[in-house]
Amino acid sequence: MTKSISLPRLLLVEDSQSTAMVYATYLEHLFDVTVVYTGTDAIDALHRHRFQLAVMDVQLPDISGLEVLKTLRERDQQLPVVIITAHSTVEVAVDAMRLGANDFLTKPFDKTRLQHTLQQVLKTVQLSSLVETYEKTFDRSHFYNMVGASLPMQAVYRIIESAASSKATVFITGESGTGKELCAEALHRESPRSKKPFIALNCAAIPLELMESEIFGHIKGAFSGASQNREGAAQRAHGGTLFLDEIGEMPLSLQSKLLRFIQLGTFQAVGSNQEVTVDVRFVCATNRDPLTEVRAGRFREDLFYRLNVIPVHMPPLRERGQDILRIANAFLRLFNEDEGKSFQSISRGVEERLMSYRWPGNVRELANVLRNMVVLNQGRQIETGHLPDFFQQQEKAPAPRAATIPEVVPAITAATAPVAVEAPVLPLWLEEKRIIERAINHYHGNIPKAAAMLDISASTIYRKKQFWAAQDAEQVPG
The missing domain is CATH 1.10.8.60 (Helicase, Ruva Protein; domain 3)
Incomplete structure (x- = not known):
C-alpha cells in the first residue's frame, strides 16, 4: 500500500511473462510497477489509470508497441515513454522518436542500464515541467494584452493571478499611460467572470452632470433630453467586472452613492425610486495619489478604504x-x-x-x-x-524635477558662519539614508513617489530600509 503512494507509477508492456518478471524485479524499489502483456491491455490500462512512466516492447502479440505509442500520443503528449526493441536499427529508433518516445533500449541490457535510463527520462521530464512552471510564474514577457518581463511587471502579474478568483475590490494606481485599463482587463479575463461583460468607464471623459446617469442609468423623463430608459454601466456589467478609470474625477456627491452601491450591491437609476440589484466586481484606477486626495478633501476616506482592498501599482x-x-x-x-x-x-x-x-x-x-x-x-x-x-x-531638454525638497539643514552664510567648519564625513549608507528619508518625508510617506523623484525603484528603498533596520538593531545594547 505504501509503495503505490510513495513511488511513481510505471506501466511495463512486455509479452514475455518471464522477462517481464525480471524487469519488474529490477524496478520494484524505484517504481510501483503495473505489468501487461499485450498492446490492447496497455491501451486499456493507460485509459483507466494515471502513470508517470511507460516502458513497452515493440514486438507484442497483437499490435506493435509503436502503434500503442501512436494511440497514446493522440490523447497524451506528456507521459514519458521508453521503447524496448530486440532489433537495434536506425529505422526503429527514428520511428520511435518521431512518434514521441523519450528514449529506447536495445535488448539485451542489464539492471543498471534499465534503472539509469528510466530514472534519467523521468528526471528530464520533471525538470522540463518545473522549468515551464517557473517561466509561467516568474519570467513572463506577456500577460494577456500586457507586455513586460521586468520584475515590477512580474509582481503585477502575480497580484492579478492571486486576486482574480476573489470578488474583493481592486484599486489600481499609476501615472497616466502606464496601462491601468489593460491591468483591469487582465484581472477580468483571469477571473471566473471572464465570460461575462467587462465594462470600462472613464470618469475623466464624462461631464459631471452626466456621470451618475452613465454609471447607474436613468428612466424616461428623469432630466431634459432623457427620452427613454437607459441602462447604466453598473447594470450592463451584471455578472462581470465594472472598471471605473480616473475615479478621482468623481464628484463627492456621487462618491457617497457609489459607496452605498459597493456595500449593498443595489442602486437606483436617475429619476427612479426602484432598487436594482446586480452582481459586479469593482475595479477602480487613478493617476493621482489617493491619500493626498483624501487629505485634501477631494476623495471620501471611507470610499478609499472600501476600494483599496487589493492595491496594484502600475510602474512607470x-x-x-x-x-x-x-x-x-x-x-x-x-x-x-x-x-x-x-x-x-x-x-x-x-x-x-x-x-x-x-x-x-x-x-x-x-x-x-x-x-x-x-x-x-x-x-x-x-x-x-x-x-x-x-x-x-x-x-535634449533637461529633465524637469518633480519637486524641490527643502533642505532640513539651515544654509550657512557669511553672517552665520564666520569660521569655516568642515562637515563630518559620514559612512555612505548614512548619507544615503538621510537623502532618502528626506524625500519620503517630503511626499508624506509615499515611497513610490519618493523613489520616482530620486530616480530609483521603490523596491530599492524598501530593501535599504530593511538594511537600516538591521544596522540600528546591531547598535542597540544587548
Missing part, C-alpha cells in the same frame, strides 16, 4: 528597463500591419535613445512615437533619423 515605463524595447517591438509589429509597412527591426542607435528617454507619457507616449516613425517613413529598419522632432527636442 522608466522603471521597467528592457520592457521599453519589448513594448517598442510589439508596437512596431502592430503598426506595420495596420499601415502596410515593411519595417523589420529597430536600429541599435534608436534603441539607445529609447532606453535613455524619461517617457513622461509612459507606454502611451511610446506608442505615439512608434506610430509616428512607422507612418512617416519607409524602410526595413527604424533609424535615428526617423525619430520625431518633438521627441528629440524633449530628449
